Amino acid sequence: MTKLSTGKGISGSAKLDAVIALVLIAAAVTLPFMVESRYILGQIVLALFYATIASQWNLLFGFSGIFSLAQMAIFAFGGYATAMICFYFGLNVWAALVPGAIAAMVFSLVVGLACLRLTGVYVALLTLAIAQAMYLLIVTDTECFVMVGSICRQFTGGAVGFARFGDLGMRTLLKGQWLVGNYAIIATLFTVTMIFTYVVVKSPIGLAFRALKDDPAYAIARGVNRFQAQLLVFGISAFFTGLAGGFYAAHFQAIGPGVLSMSQLMFIIAITVVGGLGSFWGPLVGTIVLVLADELMREAGEFRTLGLGIIIALSIVLMPKGLVGRIGDLVRFLRRRSPRSAMGPQENAALTAK
Amino acid sequence: MLDIFVSIIVAGLTTGALYALATVGLSLVWGSMGMLNMAHAAMLTLGGYVAFTASTSLGLPIGLGFLAAIVAGAVAGGLLYVLIVSNLLRHDKSTFESNVMIATVGIGIALENAILLTYGGQPLKQPLSVSGALVIGPVTLPYQNILIVAVVLVLMAIVALLLGKTRMGRAIRATAQNRDAAQLLGVAVNRVYFQVLVLSGALAGVCGVMVSSMTQLSPPLGNDPMLKAFIMCVVAGLGNLPGAITAAFGLALLEAFVQFVAGARWGFPSLLFVVIAVLIWRPSGLFGRAQIRRM
DSSP states (O other): OHHHHHHHHHHHHHHHHHHHHHHHHHHHHHHHHHOOOHHHHHHHHHHHHHHHHHHHHIIIIIITOOOOSOHHHHHHHHHHHHHHHHHHHOOOHHHHHHHHHHHHHHHHHHHHHHHTTOOHHHHHHHHHHHHHHHHHHHHTOOSEEEEETTEEEETTOTTTOEEOSOOOSHHHHHGGGHHHHHHHHHHHHHHHHHHHHHHHHHSHHHHHHHHHHHOHHHHHHTTOOHHHHHHHHHHHHHHHHHHHHHHHHHHHTEEOGGGGSHHHHHHHHHHHHHHOTTOTTHHHHHHHHHHHHHHHHHHTGGGHHHHHHHHHHHHHHHOTTHHHHHHHHHHHHHHHHSGGGOOOHHHHHHHHHO | OHHHHHHHHHHHHHHHHHHHHHHHHHHHHHHHHOOOOTTHHHHHHHHHHHHHHHHHTSOOOHHHHHHHHHHHHHHHHHHHIIIIIHHHHHSOGGGHHHHHHHHHHHHHHHHHHHHHHHHOSSOBOOSSOOOOEEEETTEEEEHHHHHHHHHHHHHHHHHHHHHHHSHHHHHHHHHHHOHHHHHHTTOOHHHHHHHHHHHHHHHHHHHHHHHHHHSOBOGGGGHHHHHHHHHHHHHHOTTOHHHHHHHHHHHHHHHHHHHHHHOGGGHHHHHHHHHHHHHHHOTTOSSOOOOOOOO
């Protein structure tokens, strides 16, 4: 009985998800024709990066319950790896993207191995420390690795980072309209990431992730392999995060230690929390809301970070399930109220089970 | 040779004392409430700046400046309970651990930024510091370092007495051991939470004054000690006070030694390496006890 109703719930939501996805794709295709301003389009590309990173953090924490704070470190690792492959081996950016993502994945697997015996806040502390150590080692790197002209260049690029190692090729292809080309690429990246994430979340592996999150002891007792599942989720999320890092470096034609700063990590956490932890559309909703709020707060200038901090704290206190959770509550409330909902108890059960 | 050795020891002991103070504040809150206070760094910074304002703008004597920092930290801790923690405790208990962490991250950013907006980003000199040094033969001991170690030892003794001898301390320890049992036996658990956060805030205030007297006042002042304190908590096992103090001094000495031998930039990564090694060997910390969970 329960199995039947939850099964129905999932298929019902799959239909809804497909509709949402089609509407979003249609919107994404028409967007470059509607938006004239380069600034706005540039901000939208940036927002797509945030949404991609947040969706992978959501996979790691929201769905699998692994509170990793190394998300931006993995993103930076992918970006740096891509930039360094281009810079030191003279490869085309497109050829360096996948190796960069794989490097980020390997890094993440090592982090995952170190975290394997830990739970909860211990994972958070260790990953935060790893990210900080990476930042410090890059910023304090002053030893010359190669000489570029008369300028000394450190192996990690030091506090300046890497620039001018190539781009996505849109400038030569589309000339003045290159930003639209980059937008199309990043939007495709985001779409592919979301589709893959959806498949993972709905697959048996995704159920194993969730089981481990809800009750590790029971999940293990029922035969879920924690070692395998945890490494898998670290690997999957890191591949897409690292890939996004590579595209980020290629889009801005630069990568520096700034992406490792605490405020960037907080922005990603804020996006996921405001949108809704553990909900598939949460990171996207969170990105739209927070990027808009951020743009509005730009008027307030220096109060931006202050406002962001307060938004994080307030939204976790007022709506622990995020905006998507609140919308879900509202929809359920309205359905229960409306006379149409004289449906069978089965369907009501399906709705509440969701 | 001897003077180099002594200066490493002095530097290690002084930073160890500071780390111990930061660690105890964190560990106390974790041990009794299961709450990781990410706003601890900002509370540290707040203490340092309040002491600065009290003794420069208001011209209060040094003792009162110190007191102001303690009061500011305690008030911040109290507000944190009233505004955030008490509300989060009403939600689902299973999500409290991660929710409170994210919420305090937000509060920490907001507080640090508020300090930046009020005082500006340029480093300021902490007036609550003493100059001069005690010279014994080839060994030089700055008074500031002696003062820090002394103050920390006194505070540790006070905290130990509070926890060991008073009614409040018994309630805190009971809550830490078993929250539900304590509540059944009539301990007002919510009041205990409030007291613990106020106490930890006050300790953070003092710690902020001490840290800034060794370096300078700047808005991200508390971040470095807090990150190190996290590491020490993890090594010792979260919530274990004597273990935390031991780990703080031990790791600070190690850091000072590595910084001298291999250069300042390897201090932190070497600490990290130790932590990872310890965690792989003993996942609940050196002094932590593995918990057996019933299903």
